[in-house]
Amino acid sequence: MRIGAIEAGGTKFVCGIGDESGRIEDQISFPTGHPDQTMPKVIDYFQGKEVEAIGIGSFGPIDIAHGSPTYGYVTTTPKPGWANYNLLGTLKQVFPVPFGWDTDVNAAVYGEVKWGAAQGMSNCLYITVGTGIGVGVYAEGRLVHGLVHPEGGHVLTRRHPEDDFAGICPYHGDCLEGMAAGPAIEARWGKKGHELPEDHQAWEMEAFYIAGALTDTILLLSPQKIILGGGVMQQPQLFPLIREAVRRNLNGYVSSNSILDHMEEYIVAPGLGQQAGLCGALALGLSAISNKVSSI
Amino acid sequence: MRIGAIEAGGTKFVCGIGDESGRIEDQISFPTGHPDQTMPKVIDYFQGKEVEAIGIGSFGPIDIAHGSPTYGYVTTTPKPGWANYNLLGTLKQVFPVPFGWDTDVNAAVYGEVKWGAAQGMSNCLYITVGTGIGVGVYAEGRLVHGLVHPEGGHVLTRRHPEDDFAGICPYHGDCLEGMAAGPAIEARWGKKGHELPEDHQAWEMEAFYIAGALTDTILLLSPQKIILGGGVMQQPQLFPLIREAVRRNLNGYVSSNSILDHMEEYIVAPGLGQQAGLCGALALGLSAISNKVSSI
Numbered sequence: 120m121r122i123g124a125i126e127a128g129g130t131k132f133v134c135g136i137g138d139e140s141g142r143i144e145d146q147i148s149f150p151t152g153h154p155d156q157t158m159p160k161v162i163d164y165f166q167g168k169e170v171e172a173i174g175i176g177s178f179g180p181i182d183i184a185h186g187s188p189t190y191g192y193v194t195t196t197p198k199p200g201w202a203n204y205n206l207l208g209t210l211k212q213v214f215p216v217p218f219g220w221d222t223d224v225n226a227a228v229y230g231e232v233k234w235g236a237a238q239g240m241s242n243c244l245y246i247t248v249g250t251g252i253g254v255g256v257y258a259e260g261r262l263v264h265g266l267v268h269p270e271g272g273h274v275l276t277r278r279h280p281e282d283d284f285a286g287i288c289p290y291h292g293d294c295l296e297g298m299a300a301g302p303a304i305e306a307r308w309g310k311k312g313h314e315l316p317e318d319h320q321a322w323e324m325e326a327f328y329i330a331g332a333l334t335d336t337i338l339l340l341s342p343q344k345i346i347l348g349g350g351v352m353q354q355p356q357l358f359p360l361i362r363e364a365v366r367r368n369l370n371g372y373v374s375s376n377s378i379l380d381h382m383e384e385y386i387v388a389p390g391l392g393q394q395a396g397l398c399g400a401l402a403l404g405l406s407a408i409s410n411k412v413s414s415i
Numbered sequence: 416m417r418i419g420a421i422e423a424g425g426t427k428f429v430c431g432i433g434d435e436s437g438r439i440e441d442q443i444s445f446p447t448g449h450p451d452q453t454m455p456k457v458i459d460y461f462q463g464k465e466v467e468a469i470g471i472g473s474f475g476p477i478d479i480a481h482g483s484p485t486y487g488y489v490t491t492t493p494k495p496g497w498a499n500y501n502l503l504g505t506l507k508q509v510f511p512v513p514f515g516w517d518t519d520v521n522a523a524v525y526g527e528v529k530w531g532a533a534q535g536m537s538n539c540l541y542i543t544v545g546t547g548i549g550v551g552v553y554a555e556g557r558l559v560h561g562l563v564h565p566e567g568g569h570v571l572t573r574r575h576p577e578d579d580f581a582g583i584c585p586y587h588g589d590c591l592e593g594m595a596a597g598p599a600i601e602a603r604w605g606k607k608g609h610e611l612p613e614d615h616q617a618w619e620m621e622a623f624y625i626a627g628a629l630t631d632t633i634l635l636l637s638p639q640k641i642i643l644g645g646g647v648m649q650q651p652q653l654f655p656l657i658r659e660a661v662r663r664n665l666n667g668y669v670s671s672n673s674i675l676d677h678m679e680e681y682i683v684a685p686g687l688g689q690q691a692g693l694c695g696a697l698a699l700g701l702s703a704i705s706n707k708v709s710s711i
Contacts, residue, residue, distance in 0.1 A: 195670050242559070242561040242562065254635060256554075256635065258552075258554040258555065258559050258561070259554065259557040259558070259559055259560065261554070263538070263555055264538070264555065264637065265554070265636055265638055265639060266538065266639045266669075266673055267669060267671050269634065269636060269637050270634045270637070270668065270669060271634050274631040274634050275572075275573055275627060275631060275664060276571075277571055290665075291664070331571060334570075335570040336635060338566045338567050338568075338570050339550060339552065339567040339631075339632060339635060340552065340559060340565060340635070340636075341562045341566070342562060343562045368571060368587070369586075370586045370587060371586065372566065372569060372587065373563060374476065374490065374563070375562050375563050377562055378562075
């Protein structure tokens, strides 16, 4: 079975072909430009590839409400050309196959549930910390959409006691994304994250903010696993700092062995590595074939 | 159809009989004492009532993991006699009927979905603010259990700039419950909430904390409705203060009419009033009959 997968990111698009085992047999990637330039490249890639379905995990906000007149659209992004752009519809006009359609982070969490670090689990979260911060939520065996879709990158965390940085979120200033996404690290310290030494105070502070958000998601959703991906999480020193801060925050309140005794298996990197998003899109495509798309 | 319902609260138990329309035809209530005193009263009440199922919404933490050796137990409560008490099993031994079993707040959110303010919705939250703070989560048509069950009352909200109260949560000090549950109001102001005038600063502060938690749940879960119950929420002046603070926090970021234009229908009191918990337990009992208990 040949399934198409599109990881439609705000910075780059990745298109690939895979099968029902989650194996990606071919893929390409290009920067995200204006849709007039970007979408023809997507269409070119899949022409003649004879895929049986295509799954898309897209940057957002997007409309994923079945029955909505703008279902399949990117909605309010400031990215030139993409606001109110019918991404799904544009591809549907060209390829008469079933389509899966969800947020990039919901795709990633779904990929991890299907073939990655959360295989077989019914409750988990995928959080990407990069240019922005996004949260994919999988609860009781379903991807959570709700009223719009989760936008957990903007939760209001507590301020680190030694941090006087104002935050850079245009909506909230010092929300999680405003304080802890890659551009916030650069704005606060005057250097990109990967230019800062491993023992720089930046990382303890970064872990503080991420752990604050994780603590609240653990309390609100009781996930079986939390997966942290994205460019900023390529700094491996963050994981132990985050786990320790979460443990300190919870202070023994959630009495589960997974949290009390196995935190290093509870808060983890993606099992699929950088492929979580693309594999997740593949999984969305597979679900579209089995007509399960409305139930995931 | 006659269904039994038990709202097993930390302060009082309510037992009732209802039918498939959600109508409660009889109920009694008594204070929660040691299980040796309390459980015989529960059993007495249902003896001879010939119910076809019983649903229980219980104070916690409780074990709701199907297949766990302590499924049906109250687990780590400090309440005398209730720690590691097999609440469900004790009743199952006496009444050979199907049982529904979940947290008190999950019961309440389920009741509201079935017959109350969130009828027909697939994503909503019930938050009770009283002696403690609890959060019931209903996502994509299912009650969320996860690893243990949500304990959203303990999320770490930001501190109000004019508040120097240390908080009274024995685990976290100034988590939401530590700052905003009924006993926190009394400890901070030296009076019970209902003794404070409507325009007292306490209410703006209370709204600040509740709105902080609501903001994060909206961003993380994108609920279609948020229902606020419990003793503290009997102060009607809180609702407009909370809605205004949530609107300020979100600052237009979540672009949904429900939030931007209809906040007064988005954050609401329980449609079932004080009966949300008991009706929810009834709904859990009904689900147990139709063998749907494993899928809710």
